Amino acid sequence: MSLCTINDSGVELDFNPELRFPGSLVDGRVSINLATAARKGFTVVTAELIAEVKTRVDEDKLSQPLTFNEQHTLVSSKSVLWTADARTPPESTIITAPFSFLLPDRQLPPSFLYEGSDASASIQYYVKIVANKKAWYKSGLKIYRSFAYLPFGEAVQYPLIHAPRRIVKDHLMLRKGVMFGGMGKVEGEFSLPDVTSLPLFQDIPFSLRIRCFSKPLPESQSSNPSLFTFPLPPSSSDQIDMSLLSLSNLAAQKHWKRVQIKQGSIQGFSKQTKSKCSDHYVVEPLRGNLSWVRIGDSRQGRWCQEVMFNSTLHLKCPPTFDIGLLQTSYHIQIRIPFPGVGNEFSMTVPLARISSGMSKSTHDIAHGMLDLPPSYWEVAESDNQSTVSSEPSESR
The missing domain is CATH 2.60.40.640 (Immunoglobulin-like)
Incomplete structure (x- = not known):
């Protein structure tokens, strides 16, 4: 099922959040309304594939609460989809820019999320669409869409x-x-x-x-x-x-x-x-x-x-x-x-x-979907840019 992120920002994302495996293609399309993008001052639109691990541990040291955070990037790829000075047909009002990334063939950890009062952990896979303005200090737009990931694993050889x-x-x-x-x-x-x-x-x-x-x-x-x-x-x-x-x-x-x-x-x-x-x-x-x-x-x-x-x-x-x-x-x-x-x-x-029980030769056979908490599909980043996040939405 392909889901389209609809918004009035002039940028829309069409992406299928299906379950993916090592070496899988991660692709989609971004529609850009040129008139709206010009009015909002967007000068460049990019697509990113991101996989990251985040952990948090809270401790109470001598009655003083302390929070420890750690973050590691597993995958980061970026592609420019459109720039304001790009040549487009004069009659064009909306252009469609496709993007595609390949997940690494190496084994990565599966999608995961735990949220507790004194600890949390996530392994998230997602694509991110960014519409930036010329001045770095002016807010742009970010759109997120998550998908679930499974590594290959030992398959059952008999019933x-x-x-x-x-x-x-x-x-x-x-x-x-x-x-x-x-x-x-x-x-x-x-x-x-x-x-x-x-x-x-x-x-x-x-x-x-x-x-x-x-x-x-x-x-x-x-x-x-x-x-x-x-x-x-x-x-x-x-x-x-x-x-x-x-x-x-x-x-x-x-x-x-x-x-x-x-x-x-x-x-x-x-x-x-x-x-x-x-x-x-x-x-x-x-x-x-x-x-x-x-x-x-x-x-x-x-x-x-x-x-x-x-x-x-x-x-x-x-x-x-x-x-x-x-x-x-x-x-x-x-x-x-x-x-x-x-x-x-x-x-x-x-x-x-x-x-996972899946291999390169069997992963395209009908299978289920990972059962992940609803908040897995929501991406949170600490910046001042406006965001659009729709379910399913985030992580790789």
């Missing part, structure tokens, strides 16, 4: 449903009363493909098994399953909070912050209607029968029931990266509340490196 599985386990002992009564038990087991990297925009199968055990009961109760009332396994996926979290380390002038960012809820696991991983739906579990489990050689046992949830991840987050002053990794966090004070089962599942 992930056939890959061997990696299993993560955890458990919780809990009682319904605050201080008294026997302890029940909850066991969680999460399995997903045991691969070196997980791809974006593809279905990644996973299973979540929850086993719930009653408090210890005498063997005489082994034929009375009605006694099993706590803890009962969840009956549907919307009783489970499963989230994709990113852990980021960021630095500005050698001052570090470690932040955790909730990317969104996993497909149907929570009451949210939309997530960054996929649209909402409810996953129905496979429910096992109640069974009696004897405790060692004692004359006691526990009633047990398990449920199994089978579903898929569909990742749209920026892939894992490390550029020194900014690093990210990902994990899944699972929380299941049970009746009683503090009775919440929780487990963390570290994820393998997340990759």
Whole structure:
């Protein structure tokens, strides 16, 4: 989809903010109303391709707040589109000036944005159109348009449903009363493909098994399953909070912050209607029968029931990266509340490196779009020139 920035300044930008990769073409067109440009005193119009990294860290030193900023340019290219003394047909009122840039073939970090109260970080890719006036101190015009960028990454060589599985386990002992009564038990087991990297925009199968055990009961109760009332396994996926979290380390002038960012809820696991991983739906579990489990050689046992949830991840987050002053990794966090004070089962599942899964030969195949915060598409620069920024708008 090609989007046109409309304004009354005499300069309009037509640009497609599609997802781009190493070596991709970044092109568009700028329309210039010659009469309006002359009236406003524009003497030159340029196009720029920019990619930059920005970080901010706030610290409180001896009750004195300090802010540290750091900025690095990854890509900067510029092209002159029009000058006031350029020859144009006398009958022309509007001219169209095309521009094009090539992104480097080398791997650059993916588009990224985090904004927190005491830290922020961004990796932004954008084009900038500048209309300058002859006098440097007079305000001109700037137009921004962002686009998302992904580096190439390891591609999946076979269907992930056939890959061997990696299993993560955890458990919780809990009682319904605050201080008294026997302890029940909850066991969680999460399995997903045991691969070196997980791809974006593809279905990644996973299973979540929850086993719930009653408090210890005498063997005489082994034929009375009605006694099993706590803890009962969840009956549907919307009783489970499963989230994709990113852990980021960021630095500005050698001052570090470690932040955790909730990317969104996993497909149907929570009451949210939309997530960054996929649209909402409810996953129905496979429910096992109640069974009696004897405790060692004692004359006691526990009633047990398990449920199994089978579903898929569909990742749209920026892939894992490390550029020194900014690093990210990902994990899944699972929380299941049970009746009683503090009775919440929780487990963390570290994820393998997340990759774009794209290569030079496959990146033109239909794929999704990175899920980035709305503010990614807004460019902010500290100068006194007027700006036009429309969504999607900024960064490379």
